[in-house]
Amino acid sequence: MPHLVILYTPQLDAELNMTTLCRQMADAMCSVNDEDGKPVFPTGGVxxxxxxxxxxxxxDGGAAGHASGQFAENPNGGSGDYAFVYLNVRMGRGRSEATQQRAGETLTEVAKAFFAPAMAQRHIGITLQIDVGPEVFDAKYSNIHPLFNKA
Structure with missing residues (x-):
């Protein structure tokens, strides 16, 4: 159940390719290993x-940014309002705290690199959180996993 949901302010659509971010984050999730060198997230579940x-x-809707003189005119149009990105990772229980930390750090580095050019042009707040179970009910039905479970 390694799911990453990204919520963001819509003015970023004109400035960034969010599909590219999704692919980069999925690739990063697939690259994280635990202490034994095993993948943290099953590829078929990402x-x-x-x-x-x-x-x-x-x-404050951008007032402080305008008052500071930084990025007063957004080169990509829009209101000049601040942008925000919330990245929430849900993973099942059973991973060590060190593994959870490694996953968070890996994903944060990918997000920072992706948003760096935009942050040079506008004010953006980015939050990444990892939530771990407990699930009250967790049913899965997929024919994707078998593609990656070949021995």
Missing amino acids: RVLAYPAAHYAVA
């Missing part, structure tokens, strides 16, 4: 989904 927020408000 899911990364990104959604622009239909409605949002961030901080």
Whole structure:
């Protein structure tokens, strides 16, 4: 159940390719290993989904950014409002704290590299959180996993 859901303010769609971010994050998830060198996330279970927020408000709406003189004119248009990205990873129980930390650090580095060019042009807040069970109910039905379970 390694799912990563990305919620973001919609002005980023004009500035960044969020599909590219999804692919980079999925690849990063597939690259994380535990202390024994085994993949943390089963390849067939990795899911990364990104959604622009239909409605949002961030901080003071950009007033402090405008007052500071930084990025006063957004070269990509838009209101100059701050952008925000929330990345939430859900993983099942059973992984060590060190493994969870390694996964978080790996994904954070990918996000920082992806957003660096945009952060040079505008104010963006980025939050990445990892949530671990406990699941009350967890059913899975897929014909994807067998593609990766060949011995």
